Each structure stands twice: as C-alpha cells, then as structure tokens.
Amino acid sequence: MAFHQSKPLRFGDCDLTGIAYHPAYLSMLVDVNEAMFASFGVTWKELMFERKIGLPSVTMNIEFKRPSxxxxxxDFAVHVRAIGRASLDLETIVTVRGEVIWTIKQxxxxxxxxxxxSHPWPDDVREGLTRYLEPAA
Structure with a gap:
C-alpha cells in the first residue's frame, strides 16, 4: 500500500509563467517523505535530534512528464520498493487530476x-516502513 498525500502548487512554487519551478517539487517531496515517517509515529525531528540519524538522499532519478x-x-503516491540494512528505495508517482506529472526513484x-x-534502520522505523513495502514488479 502506498503512502498518499496531496499538496497544492502555490504561487511561490512557480516561475513567472505560472508553471511549477522544479526545485519546488523536491521541497514538496521532502515534506511528503517526512509525513510518511510521521504516519507510523517516527518524526524526522526525533530521528535527527534524539537518535542522531540522518536521512540523506544518495540517488534520485526524476522523469518529468508534463508541467503543472x-x-x-x-497527489503524491510514495511506494517503498526495498528496505535494506540502512537503505530505503522509494518510487513516488505524482499526479494532477489522475494524470502523471512526474515520477522519481529515490x-x-x-x-x-x-x-x-551508514546506520541500520531501528526496528520501529523498519516496521513502519514495511507497511508501505510494495516491491517493483
């Protein structure tokens, strides 16, 4: 089951023509990923400041399909594709009114x-991430 969250494209996320400015997409993605962790009771604030665990992205493969x-x-649908000892492979599909706008493998x-x-995933984080695990077909 994917994690779902919707985010409006705001004025400040766009260029002068009203089209989404692509760095704004990445900022939204960070917000959505943070919300996914919070959905199973683990905040990034807790991970970073209490447990001293960072969550850097090491690879991103983005494909832009059409502008928004x-x-x-x-509408963001985050699919957990694999959970390694310390790694997490995500595939996020972003749609507007059911049409794919962009996708990212991260x-x-x-x-x-x-x-x-690298630091192994704590058991509670691994358990939470597993609820969204959908290996790629």
Whole structure:
C-alpha cells in the first residue's frame, strides 16, 4: 500500500509563467517523505535530534512528464520498493487530476550524525516502513 498525500502548487512554487519551478517539487517531496515517517509515529525531528540519524538522499532519478501550473493539487503516491540494512528505495508517482506529472526513484540511506557512516534502520522505523513495502514488479 502506498503512502498518499496531496499538496497544492502555490504561487511561490512557480516561475513567472505560472508553471511549477522544479526545485519546488523536491521541497514538496521532502515534506511528503517526512509525513510518511510521521504516519507510523517516527518524526524526522526525533530521528535527527534524539537518535542522531540522518536521512540523506544518495540517488534520485526524476522523469518529468508534463508541467503543472499554479493552483494544481499534486497527489503524491510514495511506494517503498526495498528496505535494506540502512537503505530505503522509494518510487513516488505524482499526479494532477489522475494524470502523471512526474515520477522519481529515490534512495535514502540512514546515517549516523556522529560519523556520517551508514546506520541500520531501528526496528520501529523498519516496521513502519514495511507497511508501505510494495516491491517493483
């Protein structure tokens, strides 16, 4: 089951023509990923400041299908494709009114904020992520 969240495309997310400015998409994606973790009771604030675990993206493969414009509501569907010892492979499909706008395949790696090396997923985080696990066909 994918994690779903909708986000409006605001004026500040667009260029002067009213078309989405692509860096705004990545900011929205960070918000959606953070919300996915919160959905199973683990906040990024807790991970970073209490558990000292960072969540950097190490790869991103984005494909833009068509533009979106000011006022559109973007529907994000985040699919967990694989959970490794410290890695997390996500595929996010973003639609507007049912039409795919862009997709991204992303790998996040849990890291120790003390030494910046990979850090195994804590059991509660792994359990929470597993609820969204849908390996690619």
């Amino acid at each position: 414009t000011y006022g559109d509501v973007l 790998r996040i790696v849990a890291t120790s904020l003390d030494n910046h090396k």
